[in-house]
Amino acid sequence: MFGHDRDGMRRYYLQCWKKFQQKQPLDALGQQVAQVIAEHPEYHKLLEQTDAALQRDYLPENGETNPFLHMGLHLGIREQAATNRPVGISEIYRQLVIQYGTLDAEHRMMDCLAESIWLAQRNQTAPDEAAYLDCLKKASN
Incomplete structure (x- = not known):
């Protein structure tokens, strides 16, 4: 969807989640992203911290x-x-x-x-x- 643009992809997730919470319209993909986020409450707090969500590296x-x-x-x-x-x-x-x-x-x-x-x-x-x-x-x- 975004190739190797990590920040662009993350921003899209954050945007979808914000629109979902504000009951704003989402396109079909945005609805799917928001649905997956809604199913993962353990990530909600992170997604509310825009800078942290965009910048953090997750190391296996x-x-x-x-x-x-x-x-x-x-x-x-x-x-x-x-x-x-x-x-x-x-x-x-x-x-x-x-x-x-x-x-x-x-x-x-x-x-x-x-x-x-x-x-x-x-x-x-x-x-x-x-x-x-x-x-x-x-x-x-």
Whole structure:
């Protein structure tokens, strides 16, 4: 959506959340972003601190989770399930949602998506859809 523009992406999240709270109209993507933020109350305080939210680095080696990445993975999984890309993900998603509920299902899927993206970036290739689907099938067990 924003390429490598971290600040632009973060500002968009902050803008969507502010509009949502003020009951202002949002476009379709903005509605999706606001919905994911609403489902994560643990991030609300951070999103109210604009400067901190924009500037902070989240380092996995310090055990930190990047809330923007986390919420972005939710959005990515929802888009994949809605478009069934890769083919077969909609059924896996549906089964996981029935079994665990939407948020928990998506949390189970996130590691697979993040790993698929990371491997594709590291190897400078397209994501391996078959490996991704295999990972998701294992997550459903």
